[in-house]
Every structure is written in C-alpha cells, then in structure tokens.
Amino acid sequence: MTRLLMLMAVGVSALLSPAAIDAAPPPSTPNVLVFVVDDMDFTTFNAGGCPVPGLVPNLDRLARGGLLFDNAHVPNAVCQPSRQSMMTGLHPHRNGSLGFLPVPKGVPNLSELLMKRGYYTASFNKGRDYQSFPWSEFVAGYGTRGFGYDPGLFAEGAKKAIAKAKSEGKPFFLNIATADPHRPFPGSQQEVDLLAKTKAKWPKQAAQGQVYFPPFTNVCSPSQAWVPPFLPNLPKIREEWSQYYNAVHRADDTLGRILKLLKEEGVEANTMVFFFSDNGASFPTDKQNCYPYSTRTPLIVRWPGVIQPGRVDREHMVSTMDILPTLLDVTAIPPPAELDGRSLLPLLGGKTQEGRDHVFTTQNYITPGNQVYPMRAVHTRAHSYLFNAWVDGKTRFKGECLNGLTFAAMQEVAKTDPALAARVKHIEYRVGEELYDLKRDPACLRNLANGPEHSGVKAKLRKLMEEEMRRTGDPLLPAFLGEGAVPADWSTNK
Numbered sequence: 001m002t003r004l005l006m007l008m009a010v011g012v013s014a015l016l017s018p019a020a021i022d023a024a025p026p027p028s029t030p031n032v033l034v035f036v037v038d039d040m041d042f043t044t045f046n047a048g049g050c051p052v053p054g055l056v057p058n059l060d061r062l063a064r065g066g067l068l069f070d071n072a073h074v075p076n077a078v079c080q081p082s083r084q085s086m087m088t089g090l091h092p093h094r095n096g097s098l099g100f101l102p103v104p105k106g107v108p109n110l111s112e113l114l115m116k117r118g119y120y121t122a123s124f125n126k127g128r129d130y131q132s133f134p135w136s137e138f139v140a141g142y143g144t145r146g147f148g149y150d151p152g153l154f155a156e157g158a159k160k161a162i163a164k165a166k167s168e169g170k171p172f173f174l175n176i177a178t179a180d181p182h183r184p185f186p187g188s189q190q191e192v193d194l195l196a197k198t199k200a201k202w203p204k205q206a207a208q209g210q211v212y213f214p215p216f217t218n219v220c221s222p223s224q225a226w227v228p229p230f231l232p233n234l235p236k237i238r239e240e241w242s243q244y245y246n247a248v249h250r251a252d253d254t255l256g257r258i259l260k261l262l263k264e265e266g267v268e269a270n271t272m273v274f275f276f277s278d279n280g281a282s283f284p285t286d287k288q289n290c291y292p293y294s295t296r297t298p299l300i301v302r303w304p305g306v307i308q309p310g311r312v313d314r315e316h317m318v319s320t321m322d323i324l325p326t327l328l329d330v331t332a333i334p335p336p337a338e339l340d341g342r343s344l345l346p347l348l349g350g351k352t353q354e355g356r357d358h359v360f361t362t363q364n365y366i367t368p369g370n371q372v373y374p375m376r377a378v379h380t381r382a383h384s385y386l387f388n389a390w391v392d393g394k395t396r397f398k399g400e401c402l403n404g405l406t407f408a409a410m411q412e413v414a415k416t417d418p419a420l421a422a423r424v425k426h427i428e429y430r431v432g433e434e435l436y437d438l439k440r441d442p443a444c445l446r447n448l449a450n451g452p453e454h455s456g457v458k459a460k461l462r463k464l465m466e467e468e469m470r471r472t473g474d475p476l477l478p479a480f481l482g483e484g485a486v487p488a489d490w491s492t493n494k
C-alpha cells in the first residue's frame with residue numbers, strides 16, 4: 001500500500017472515531033512547513049516565466065522537487081485577510097475579518113486543530129496576521145532587528161522550534177513569514193528613509209547595531225529587469241523592479257536556509273512543504289486588486305515519497321484556502337462544518353477533481369473608513385470578470401501599490417502620452433464591471449465588459465459570482481444585484 005493510500009485509510013478511520021483528534025499522531029503524520037513570502041507576483045520566479053537569471057535558485061529547486069499549481073489564487077490580495085483565510089479555510093467575509101482586523105474568537109483554525117492533533121506549532125514574523133490563532137510558540141516579529149527580512153533570524157528561530165518539537169516527541173507545524181519582497185525594497189530611497197526614521201525613533205538600539213535592514217545581493221540591474229506586460233517599460237519602472245527582484249532574491253535566501261535546515265535536522269523526508277505568496281507585487285493594479293495577476297500565487301507543495309517531483313498542474317484552479325482542509329485530510333482531523341476551501345489530497349496524488357474550473361476572489365478594505373475599495377472577481381482559465389462596488393466616478397484609488405517610483409513615472413509620461421493617460425485614469429477611477437480574455441490579453445488591458453459579442457461569457461461569469469456570493473452570505477450581494485449599496489458600517493474613505 002502506498003504512503004498516500006495509508007494516510008487516506010487513517011483519515012477514514014479517524015472520521016469514524018472523533019476521539020482520535022486528541023490521540024497521539026500516527027508515525028506517518030508529516031511535519032509541516034508553510035513558507036509565505038510577502039507581495040510576490042506569480043511571474044517573478046523563474047519557473048513562473050521570469051527571465052532574470054539566477055533569481056530564485058532555491059524556489060526553482062523546490063518547484064522541481066514537488067508540485068507547482070499553475071492556477072492557484074489567494075482569496076484576497078492583501079496580506080492579513082489573505083493569510084487569515086489560509087489559516088481558517090474561509091473567505092474574509094466568512095471568517096469575520098475583512099481587512100486588518102483579527103479573526104473573532106471561536107473560528108476553527110489550522111494551528112489550533114493541529115495542536116489538538118498533537119503538533120508543536122510555531123509562527124515567525126508578520127505577527128499581526130497570525131495573532132488571532134493559538135501557537136505553541138509565537139514570534140510576532142523581530143522588532144528593529146532586520147525588520148522581518150533577516151534570513152539568519154528565521155533560520156535560528158526555526159532550528160530552536162524543531163529542537164523543541166523533537167524534545168516533546170511531537171511533529172511540528174512551522175509558519176515562516178518573511179517580509180520580503182514587501183516594500184521598502186533593498187537599495188531604494190524608501191528603505192533609506194525608513195531606516196533613518198527608525199534609528200531616530202530608537203537611538204539606543206541604533207547605537208547597539210540593532211536597527212538595520214539585512215544586506216542583499218544585487219542580482220538584477222535596471223537594464224536586466226523584466227517588467228510584466230500590465231505595466232509600461234519605462235526607465236524608472238525598470239529601476240524599481242530591479243530593487244524588487246533583489247528583495248525576491250533575499251526571500252529566496254531565507255527559503256534556502258530553512259530548506260537546508262530541514263535536511264540538517266534529519267526531518268526533510270517527513271516534512272510536507274507549502275510555499276506561496278500572500279498576494280501580488282506592490283505595483284499598480286497588482287496588490288490590493290482583483291485582477292488575475294493580483295491573486296495568482298506560486299503555490300508549490302513538496303512531500304517526499306508522496307508527490308512525484310517536477311509535476312505542474314495546469315488544469316485545476318485552486319486556492320490557498322485549500323491548505324487547511326488538505327492538512328486536515330492528511331492528518332485525519334474531521335473538518336469544521338463550514339469551509340470554503342477543499343482538500344487538495346487527490347490532486348497531490350495525481351488524480352483529478354470536479355468543480356475546479358474557476359475561483360472567486362475578493363477585496364474589501366484595510367479598516368472601515370480606510371482604503372475602502374470593495375471588489376469581487378471570478379477567474380477561469382480563459383476569462384476574468386471583475387465587479388468594482390466602490391466606483392462612482394469620483395472616488396480615487398489610493399492603495400499602497402501606487403507608492404514608489406512606478407506610478408509616479410506613469411503619471412509623468414501620461415502628461416504627453418494620451419494612451420498612458422487613459423491607463424492612469426483607469427487605474428485611479430476604474431469602471432463598475434471589467435471582463436478580460438486571458439488567452440489574448442493576460443495583462444488585462446482591454447476591457448470587454450460592454451461588448452455585445454461577449455455578453456454570453458459575461459452572463460456566465462456573473463452567474464458564477466452571484467452563486468458564490470449567495471452561498472457565502474457576501475455582504476456585497478445587494479450592491480452586485482443593484483438592490484443596495486456597500487454596507488454602511490464599512491464607512492467611506494477618509
């Protein structure tokens with residue numbers, strides 16, 4: 001019997017005996033590493049199509065050793081709601097946190113369920129995003145020490161956590177959340193300014209060398225930088241993308257150290273690794289949006305002895321909300337009554353699943369009254385349909401993804417370039433509905449929503465959206481149906 005079939009058999013027996021949740025885990029229970037990078041676009045890594053050589057050798061090696069999902073999405077393109085949805089298997093409007101707010105108590109979550117199963121759980125960095133959940137060990141962040149970007153600190157923390165799990169005779173669940181490649185990018189003026197501001201705020205720590213950004217390797221110059229097609233190829237944009245790629249390379253260094261640690265500690269063979277990014281890169285129309293590239297994430301799963309190395313799944317559309325039910329399936333834990341994610345276990349074993357032909361993604365707000373840009377999207381492999389509930393012709397989008405050099409460069413050139421001026425206006429004000437043919441226009445530059453020849457596709461995707469909104473009790477449903485507005489308690493942008 002294969003290891004996968006053995007695990008599935010264990011799952012069936014546990015479902016027949018709920019008391020097994022609190023029993024000691026069987027010998028086949030794997031360790032789990034969830035490694036999340038911050039603001040990395042799917043096309044950034046070499047296996048995802050980026051032509052910058054040597055950018056992420058560790059990530060590419062991980063992809064070759066496991067299964068890459070070519071059509072994986074996060075449910076929301078902002079860090080905290082994205083990560084909290086992964087931890088709960090629920091959309092933000094279903095787990096009770098639509099933005100930078102904690103998940104209410106009582107919502108089942110991955111760490112809690114694994115702890116009941118006998119796991120030692122530890123989370124490192126991005127503490128705000130994971131503070132709602134219980135952990136055996138919780139490191140909210142590293143303060144001014146490396147600002148959450150230092151590969152050495154992550155390796156040090158993970159090594160101690162693995163040792164602690166071993167000493168207690170438990171399997172481990174490590175949640176590693178590097179801040180790379182989040183802004184400020186290494187070598188950028190934003191980084192220089194933030195470092196100076198932080199040193200002024202913490203002079204004693206600065207004098208002791210505790211306020212710093214870790215060094216980085218300059219692997220990409222502006223002339224080498226590849227700019228995705230949803231942005232114009234301008235000098236300042238290439239400059240900022242080169243800084244971003246250097247941040248990505250540092251994230252890869254952190255990943256490499258953690259993967260090396262698994263091998264050194266003798267736990268690599270029995271550790272299930274999940275890698276993904278919480279949302280797209282912090283550039284115009286990417287992060288904090290609902291375009292397909294905003295939420296498409298490089299989801300990689302490596303499980304020695306179970307997953308055939310080097311596989312790429314281009315057929316099924318999956319979500320990071322599927323991670324929780326997958327691990328519950330693997331560890332024989334009965335799932336909560338309410339879940340939006342589905343177990344990936346059949347796909348890990350090379351089988352197929354029905355109902356994997358589209359994904360539903362959302363955007364709400366940062367906090368009520370702050371950057372309230374509610375959006376919904378349905379993506380298939382061929383088309384994307386977006387509903388922008390915030391659009392009124394007057395409200396201007398001012399999200400974080402417009403910071404830095406890129407959007408400023410677009411605005412400057414737009415003064416004398418009518419086509420780019422139209423693009424800048426669209427980025428700032430949008431329209432109520434958007435429809436894109438992803439085969440012909442993957443950058444989503446030509447909106448087809450008002451074309452009568454595309455009315456059939458639009459109607460089909462609108463129906464899928466309405467069905468999902470009804471199923472999940474989406475508070476934007478009245479606005480989508482034209483029978484109401486954005487909920488009043490979301491407030492308006494300040």
